Amino acid sequence: METALWWVRNDARLHDNAALVAAAEAEELLPVYVVDPRQYGEQPYGGRDSFDFEKTGAYRARFQRETVADLRAALDAEGSGLLVREGRPDDVLAELAAAVDADAVHYQALPAPEEREAARAVVSTLGDAEVRTEGHWTSTLHHVADLPDGIQGIDDTFTPFRQSVENDSRVREPLPEPSLPPPPDLARLDGGRGAVPTPEELGLEQPEYDDRGVLAFEGGETAGLDRLEAYVWEDDDLREYKRTRNGLLGADYSSKLSPWLAAGCLSPRYVKRDVDRYEAERVANDSTYWLLFELRWRDFMAFQTAKHGGQFFARDGIRQREDIDWADPGTDPTAREQFERWKRGETGIPFVDANVRELNQTGFMSNRGRQNVASFLANSLRIDWRRGAAYFERQLVDYDPGSNYGNWAYVAGVGNDSRNSYFDVVKQARNYDEDGEYVRHWLPELRGVPPAYVHEPWEMDQKEQAAYGVVLGEDYPEPMVDLEASYEEFR
Known part of the structure; x- marks a missing residue:
């Protein structure tokens, strides 16, 4: 009997999730969300001329907590479940894999250096324990394998990139939600199911919603799908997106899908499928195109991080400009x-x-x-x-x-x-x-x-x-x- 772990990262959803689909092929499945302490509190920026900064604030911490709670409820409804643990992912996953005698760990592959380094540590540690690992690309509209010229062939200017993927790439159809196998016997695990710390437990103030805000962002796949449904279909705002997207007040001047896309509660391919259906059933115009344009801009930046690695985050940037005399708040x-x-x-x-x-x-x-x-x-x-x-x-x-x-x-x-x-x-x-x-x-x-x-x-x-x-x-x-x-x- 094969047992698999699904390491939940920025893909906390059941729809269009290649990592979950692959993990669900096992006879037993244990979904795991790891709260990495390196993502909270004061942390070094890293690289040359580093500085310390507070890494995750109260609003995102609350959104993440809501996201995990929503995923747990969805998994419970399917006869599965979600384990939450605190620690370095490589340590946590190795311990859990040994405890349930796991054969494989499936996870979301991410493009930025910090996330890639965390995955490399997991792969190395589990490899030493002879546990198979497999990464799955799930965060962008275009799959990394479908780029016309690969990661290194991407132009560093957006327009050539956009033209290349529009003309010579494809957007894959969203994957259906899989049937989920039962979890392994959790009685042998210490710590129960676990929970994501509250903002207060992370040393942050509990944020209160300010009714002057554009939207009360609630984490989770359920809320993300509801927002997509409301913006595109119920309120019919998509037809005016290009004209209104630079607004400043109100919920509907733009789609506001970015929090759910960033946390992986919403798949960009699922969004595109809704746009395609909207164009077929209601109207195809510059606004429907422009929403996809913005998703491709998001893709462009993701693939640029994969191409340039740490240099993308360096002070002199990918242009390696040393002619700017930047003022440093740490010394000035x-x-x-x-x-x-x-x-x-x-x-x-x-x-x-x-x-x-x-x-x-x-x-x-x-x-x-x-x-x-x-x-x-x-x-x-x-x-x-x-x-x-x-x-x-x-x-x-x-x-x-x-x-x-x-x-x-x-x-x-x-x-x-x-x-x-x-x-x-x-x-x-x-x-x-x-x-x-x-x-x-x-x-x-x-x-x-x-x-x-x-x-x-x-x-x-x-x-x-x-x-x-x-x-x-x-x-x-x-x-x-x-x-x-x-x-x-x-x-």
Whole structure:
């Protein structure tokens, strides 16, 4: 009788899951989720010029806990179950494999170096114990084996990549949910079924939902499928996606699928199948195409991490730029003060501050906000972009290594773009928050400021400040930098 372990990683779902399908071919199956302590608390960034940062914040910790609880309920309903253990995956899986006399361990293969190193340790340790291991690619729209030129042949610019996969690759059909065999006798295992620690047990504050947020993100496959159903079918929002995707307020200006995609609660191939059906049954337009375009951008960043490895996360990036004099908050007091103000949303630049406060209060920020917030830190302040990206890693409920660090490097001019460019924050704010509704939503101290000044309160004289109820330097900060001067210096 063959016994298999399914090591659950960022693939906490029953639908379209190659690792689960393969593991379910055994006569006995033990699904296992491992809480790795290296993912929590203060951890080193790694590599040259490393620094320490808080790795996982309260919003993502809560989302992960909900995700595991939902997976456990789904497995229980199928006559299976889920074991949760804390420790290094190689140690935990080796111990469990020995305890149940496992023949094989199936797991999700991931592209980023940290995740690949964890898998290598598991493969090595179980190999010494003569336990078979098999990785399965389950996280992207296009399978890694279907790339026209393989990982190393991927162009470092998105457009050629997109054209190659659109023209010369395919998107595989989602796999059906398998019938699950029973688990082995768990009476011989110590520790019971186990549970994911609460945020408090991880040393984090229990986050409370802020009703100013765009959506109450709940972890798990059930919630992810519900969100897809609501956005595409019930509310029929997909037909307007391209026009509304740069919105800032409300649940439905964009799909908001990223947290469930990042945690693996939702398969991108399943999303594409819904888009294909929507095009057949309702409408095919630039919005339906653009959602798939964004999934391919996500693929691009995932495959770039696999191609470039650690260099993708290095300060000089894949362009290996050593011509930028990055300020280091670890050694430069001015940069440290600026970075702390940036993290608190107290830069004195309303569009930056509103977006950062939304992130701090909800674990989410729009794509438009992320680009502007990143550009301000990296291009106007010239603070080491990795510091900002690491802060996003901690705060974001939808953190994904490739998408987060790849997009930060892109904006900072060290990643997948040959151009040096920046975001004019005030111009962007006027384009996407014309009347200042978003800024006032998150910066109540500016609620009385009219649209003419809400994005540039420093343009008000003292009489106007008094009339509108905000005194700069008292009610709201003075700007920490002259934006126009910073753009001129950048140019």
